[in-house]
Amino acid sequence: MRNTATALGVIMTLGLAAGAAEAASLRMSWWGGDSRHVATQEALKVCGEKHGHTIQPEFTGWTGHQEKVTTQLAGGTEADIMQINWPWLPLFSLDGSGFADLNEYKHIIDLSQWPEEQLQAGVMNGKLNGLPISTTGRVFFFNKTTFEKAGLSLPASWEELIAAAPVFKEKLGADYYPFHAADLNALLIISLVTTQMTGKDLIDPATKQVSWTPEELQKGIEFYQRLVDQGVVRPWKEWASEGEVQLDQLPMWSEGRIAGSYEWDSTYTQFADPLQEGQELLPVKLLKVDGAVTEGVYRKPSMVFSISTRSKDPEAAAQIVNCLLNEPEGIMALRDTRGIPTSRVAAQMLAENGAIPESLIEAHKFVMEAEGPAVSPFNEHPEIREIFEGTLESFAYGQTSAADAATEIIDGINGVLEEF
Amino acid sequence: MGGDSRYLGLVYISPYVAGLLIFTAIPFVASFYLSFTDYNLINAPRWSGLDNYVELATRDRTFRKSLSVTLLYVFMTVPLKLAFALFIAYILNYRLKFINFFRTAYYVPSILGGSIAVAVLWRYIFADQGLVNMVITGLGGEPVNWFGDPNNALFTITLLRLWQFGSAMVIFLAALQSIDKTLYEAASIDGAGKWHTFFYITLPLITPVIFFNLVMQMVQAFQEFNGPYVITAGGPLKATYLLPLYIYEEAFHKFDMGYASALAWVLFAIIMVLTLIAFWSSRHWVYYAGDKRS
Numbered sequence: 001m002r003n004t005a006t007a008l009g010v011i012m013t014l015g016l017a018a019g020a021a022e023a024a025s026l027r028m029s030w031w032g033g034d035s036r037h038v039a040t041q042e043a044l045k046v047c048g049e050k051h052g053h054t055i056q057p058e059f060t061g062w063t064g065h066q067e068k069v070t071t072q073l074a075g076g077t078e079a080d081i082m083q084i085n086w087p088w089l090p091l092f093s094l095d096g097s098g099f100a101d102l103n104e105y106k107h108i109i110d111l112s113q114w115p116e117e118q119l120q121a122g123v124m125n126g127k128l129n130g131l132p133i134s135t136t137g138r139v140f141f142f143n144k145t146t147f148e149k150a151g152l153s154l155p156a157s158w159e160e161l162i163a164a165a166p167v168f169k170e171k172l173g174a175d176y177y178p179f180h181a182a183d184l185n186a187l188l189i190i191s192l193v194t195t196q197m198t199g200k201d202l203i204d205p206a207t208k209q210v211s212w213t214p215e216e217l218q219k220g221i222e223f224y225q226r227l228v229d230q231g232v233v234r235p236w237k238e239w240a241s242e243g244e245v246q247l248d249q250l251p252m253w254s255e256g257r258i259a260g261s262y263e264w265d266s267t268y269t270q271f272a273d274p275l276q277e278g279q280e281l282l283p284v285k286l287l288k289v290d291g292a293v294t295e296g297v298y299r300k301p302s303m304v305f306s307i308s309t310r311s312k313d314p315e316a317a318a319q320i321v322n323c324l325l326n327e328p329e330g331i332m333a334l335r336d337t338r339g340i341p342t343s344r345v346a347a348q349m350l351a352e353n354g355a356i357p358e359s360l361i362e363a364h365k366f367v368m369e370a371e372g373p374a375v376s377p378f379n380e381h382p383e384i385r386e387i388f389e390g391t392l393e394s395f396a397y398g399q400t401s402a403a404d405a406a407t408e409i410i411d412g413i414n415g416v417l418e419e420f
Numbered sequence: 421m422g423g424d425s426r427y428l429g430l431v432y433i434s435p436y437v438a439g440l441l442i443f444t445a446i447p448f449v450a451s452f453y454l455s456f457t458d459y460n461l462i463n464a465p466r467w468s469g470l471d472n473y474v475e476l477a478t479r480d481r482t483f484r485k486s487l488s489v490t491l492l493y494v495f496m497t498v499p500l501k502l503a504f505a506l507f508i509a510y511i512l513n514y515r516l517k518f519i520n521f522f523r524t525a526y527y528v529p530s531i532l533g534g535s536i537a538v539a540v541l542w543r544y545i546f547a548d549q550g551l552v553n554m555v556i557t558g559l560g561g562e563p564v565n566w567f568g569d570p571n572n573a574l575f576t577i578t579l580l581r582l583w584q585f586g587s588a589m590v591i592f593l594a595a596l597q598s599i600d601k602t603l604y605e606a607a608s609i610d611g612a613g614k615w616h617t618f619f620y621i622t623l624p625l626i627t628p629v630i631f632f633n634l635v636m637q638m639v640q641a642f643q644e645f646n647g648p649y650v651i652t653a654g655g656p657l658k659a660t661y662l663l664p665l666y667i668y669e670e671a672f673h674k675f676d677m678g679y680a681s682a683l684a685w686v687l688f689a690i691i692m693v694l695t696l697i698a699f700w701s702s703r704h705w706v707y708y709a710g711d712k713r714s
Contacts, residue, residue: 066672070462237565242567
């Protein structure tokens with residue numbers, strides 16, 4: 001009996017060992033703020049102890065991190081595990097060979113915790129180059145207090161928002177605006193309404209060309225102009241008079257004179273905190289244009305974990321990635337420092353433990369429940385953004401018509417996409 | 421001097437030489453090579469001959485816009501700054517009460533000048549509801565759109581540069597103090613007024629210093645980055661999009677290192693040509709002590 005038990009023990013031990021990597025020395029790099037740095041180091045410690053590996057942390061702030069990763073990849077000195085911004089995937093791994101294919105480690109990483117659509121976001125040329133850590137999306141935030149002062153409830157449609165503008169001017173003053181859209185936000189609002197009208201994302205993943213016709217984009221640009229003309233948003237030129245500054249840093253925002261914006265759900269606190277005492281900011285479901293064929297949510301993985309193709313211990317790295325995203329030790333150490341996790345088990349565990357603020361859950365719910373076509377990472381390609389935003393600026397300053405701007409944007413973006 | 425100590429000097433300067441080679445000379449040569457390549461940092465540089473230079477000379481509208489903005493900025497900033505620095509130095513050359521305090525106070529902006537913090541401060545001062553517009557509206561005027569109007573934005577950035585006149589001023593002050601006082605006495609006896617004295621004695625005698633400041637300020641102005649980057653990010657409509665901003669964006673946003681290197685070399689060539697022109701012209705208007713013309 002005793003001999004049988006010993007034999008079983010030996011067999012089990014050998015079996016476990018066969019499925020696990022040997023003790024490895026790894027490196028992991030990421031960007032973030034202090035809370036993320038502290039949480040990730042703790043998570044690496046507990047996951048490392050659990051799986052018998054040591055992980056050297058390499059962390060920085062956001063600024064300069066892309067340059068750092070780029071130079072490391074160029075020099076072949078990148079970390080085994082990397083936190084990669086989702087739009088960087090086509091820059092670093094257009095053909096899928098820039099990072100390890102995580103499908104090869106599905107016996108270690110429990111990929112069933114991700115919805116198929118989310119996993120697809122990390123796929124480049126058929127290879128799973130990045131595992132989405134969290135999902136983020138644009139959502140509407142409105143200052144409930146300002147709307148109440150104007151005697152209005154929060155808008156549920158674009159028409160209600162447009163109708164709020166004259167009431168704001170009459171009851172609160174000429175410098176009150178129910179919404180904000182200039183620079184990148186103008187671009188995203190135009191993209192949103194054009195997607196709502198057409199049911200298509202800016203870029204067709206099949207053809208790698210702009211999917212909108214010039215006429216469709218023109219309508220989107222004219223919609224933005226309507227917001228300006230009706231006094232819903234501050235004109236671009238007036239907005240530029242503040243210099244290069246973020247909305248949440250302006251007195252117009254903190255005093256409630258600009259009473260709404262279209263922002264990442266994860267930035268709720270960033271926009272709610274500067275508001276003067278007694279003012280309340282609420283997330284609101286996506287506003288839709290008349291005849292919309294989709295809500296057109298701009299939802300994307302905020303960042304992914306990737307494993308280096310040059311890692312000496314990719315299986316050990318995969319174990320750590322799985323621990324960080326799917327195992328209780330990693331989940332509870334990281335908490336929501338990278339947003340609400342995409343991994344089902346992690347999101348559920350954090351919610352059950354009350355580890356996520358209520359307002360963030362609400363904003364995130366709107367993003368996740370909304371539907372829309374998949375968003376291409378090329379939307380955030382620097383050259384594409386520059387062409388789109390630069391042409392819109394010319395339109396906003398009256399240097400070009402909506403029709404010409406639409407044609408110029410589409411031709412310019414198609415020109416960039418030809419390189420890929 | 422013993423045999424061992426013959427090399428002591430070389431040992432002493434070796435840290436500097438090493439730094440110069442590693443951080444200046446090698447990148448300088450490398451960037452020249454890269455300017456003839458297509459290089460995105462990820463893949464190895466691919467030789468592309470003169471493609472980058474042809475592109476920027478013939479097709480790149482952003483380069484043309486950026487170059488014209490840069491030239492306008494330099495030709496606006498440098499003369500204004502030199503004139504202003506000389507004017508303040510002239511005043512501070514008088515024996516006034518608390519003169520040392522004023523000299524220090526006027527120099528302070530130059531110490532702070534290039535910093536991000538001052539650029540941020542500038543942004544608040546000239547913002548829509550900033551200090552300047554508060555004063556203007558307080559006096560009954562209409563607020564000015566300093567950053568949002570393409571006609572005003574570059575001027576506002578120029579003012580920031582102008583405000584940093586301290587270093588040029590200190591050099592002018594030293595030059596003014598070195599002028600022999602007997603020349604002024606002689607001029608006064610001959611009946612010369614203040615304007616005549618300034619234009620016929622002071623100005624000719626400080627032309628070497630004007631020349632020095634001209635070259636230094638011109639080189640610095642061509643390399644301006646912090647102000648427009650922090651205050652306007654090159655906008656609106658690229659009205660403040662100076663060449664260093666364009667180089668930075670090509671290199672570190674688009675990772676087009678080859679093209680960014682070509683842009684940097686064109687900027688270098690422009691500075692070099694203008695500096696050579698300044699040196700050539702100096703034969704006609706700069707007077708040195710012992711010069712037969714003086």
